[in-house]
Amino acid sequence: MTNTGSAYHGLTWDHPRGHDALAACAGDLVHWDVQPLEGFESHPIDELCARYDLVVLDHPHLGEALRTGCLRPLDDLFTSAELARWDAGSIGPTMRSYAMDGRQWALPLDAATQVAATRTDLVGAPPADWDEVRALARRAPVALSLAGPHAFLTFASVAVALGEEPAAGPDELVGDDTGLAVLDLMADLDATAPPGTRTLNPIGLLELMSGTDGLAHCPLVYGYVTYADRLTFSDAPTARSGGRPGSTLGGTGIALSARCAPSPELLAHVRWLMSPEAQDDFLPRHSGQPSARSAWASPGTVAADFYRRTAATCEQAWVRPRHAGYIGFQTAASAVVRAALAGETGHRHALARMRALYRASRIPEERES
Structure with missing residues (x-):
C-alpha cells in the first residue's frame, strides 16, 4: 500500500x-x-x-x-x-x-485495563474481592476472560492482586505460592462458568452479558465504555479489603x-x-x-x-513485559493456563511450563545484549 x-x-x-x-x-x-x-x-x-x-x-x-x-x-x-x-x-x-x-x-x-463488569439487576452490588467473587459464582453465572491471550492476562492480574507482579526479574515469572494460588482460584471459577464463555474475547463476553441473562459477572475483562449504558463497571477485585486491584494494562x-x-x-x-x-x-x-x-x-x-x-484500577495497573519475544510467550502461556483449567495438566506442571516459556522468550534478547 x-x-x-x-x-x-x-x-x-x-x-x-x-x-x-x-x-x-x-x-x-x-x-x-x-x-x-x-x-x-x-x-x-x-x-x-x-x-x-x-x-x-x-x-x-x-x-x-x-x-x-x-x-x-x-x-x-x-x-x-x-x-x-x-x-x-x-x-x-x-x-x-x-x-x-x-x-x-x-x-x-x-x-x-481489566475491570469488573456486572449485571447488578441480576446479582446486586459487584463483589469487591476474590472471596466475594467465589461466593457469587456459587449462585450466579460468573466467567473469566480466557480466550486468546486473556487467559494469561487474567492469571497475571490475579497474581498482582495477591501481591506479586509477574516477571519482576528476567528469570522468574511468579513464585510457587502465588502461581499455584492463582491457578486454584481460576480453576474454581472456571468449573462453574457458563458453557461457551471460555472461547469469547472481551467484546464477546460483554455482548453476552449485555444481551442475555446467561452471564451476570466477569471479574476481569477489559473495560469498554460503549457498554456502560447496559453494564456496571467497577474496580478489579482485590485479595483483601484495601488491597491493590489486580489488573493488566x-x-x-x-x-x-x-x-x-x-x-x-x-x-x-x-x-x-x-x-x-x-x-x-x-x-x-x-x-x-x-x-x-x-x-x-x-x-x-x-x-x-x-x-x-474504574479509575483507581487504571492508575495501579500492571504494565506487561515488552521484550521482543513477549507476544509469543503470552499466546503460549495462555494455552498452558487453559490446559490446566481443563484438567489436562497439573497446576505445578503448568506453572513450570509457563516459567520455561517465559525464560525461552528472553533468550534472544540476552544473546543480542
Whole structure:
C-alpha cells in the first residue's frame, strides 16, 4: 500500500472505541483501515508498519517493533515539554508504557485495563474481592476472560492482586505460592462458568452479558465504555479489603511507522488528539475511551460513572513485559493456563511450563545484549 495524494494511511482495530473518533476527525488527512481485535493483539507489528503510516498498537509490541526498526521515535517529532505534559496528564502508566530504551514510541490515545463488569439487576452490588467473587459464582453465572491471550492476562492480574507482579526479574515469572494460588482460584471459577464463555474475547463476553441473562459477572475483562449504558463497571477485585486491584494494562497507543514522512499538518493532528479538547470532549462523544486523567475525573464526561468507578484500577495497573519475544510467550502461556483449567495438566506442571516459556522468550534478547 502506498500513499495516494496527500492522505496518510492508518490502521486501527475494528470496534467503535478504536475507530469512530479517529474517522470522525480525520478529514482528508488520514484514511483509517481496521483489523479485528485478534489481529491487534497478535499480528506482527513490522508487517503492519510496512503498509501503514500510522498504527494503533498495544504496548507489548514495542520490543518487537524496536528489534525490527519499524517505528519512528516521537521524541524526534515532539518537544520534551510536550511529552512531559502528556505524561503528567495521562492516567496511570499509559504514557510510560509506550516509552522504551529512553525514547517515546507511541502516544496513549486510549486507556483501558481489566475491570469488573456486572449485571447488578441480576446479582446486586459487584463483589469487591476474590472471596466475594467465589461466593457469587456459587449462585450466579460468573466467567473469566480466557480466550486468546486473556487467559494469561487474567492469571497475571490475579497474581498482582495477591501481591506479586509477574516477571519482576528476567528469570522468574511468579513464585510457587502465588502461581499455584492463582491457578486454584481460576480453576474454581472456571468449573462453574457458563458453557461457551471460555472461547469469547472481551467484546464477546460483554455482548453476552449485555444481551442475555446467561452471564451476570466477569471479574476481569477489559473495560469498554460503549457498554456502560447496559453494564456496571467497577474496580478489579482485590485479595483483601484495601488491597491493590489486580489488573493488566491494555489500551492503545498511536505510533508513526518508519515509512511515514509526517507533514506539519499530520503532527498538528496528532497533537490535537492528545489535547484537552479531544480527550475530554471529542473522543468520549465518539465512542472513544481517552487516556487523559482529566477525562476520567470529569463529571461532564460521557458515561462518567464508568470512569469514576474504574479509575483507581487504571492508575495501579500492571504494565506487561515488552521484550521482543513477549507476544509469543503470552499466546503460549495462555494455552498452558487453559490446559490446566481443563484438567489436562497439573497446576505445578503448568506453572513450570509457563516459567520455561517465559525464560525461552528472553533468550534472544540476552544473546543480542
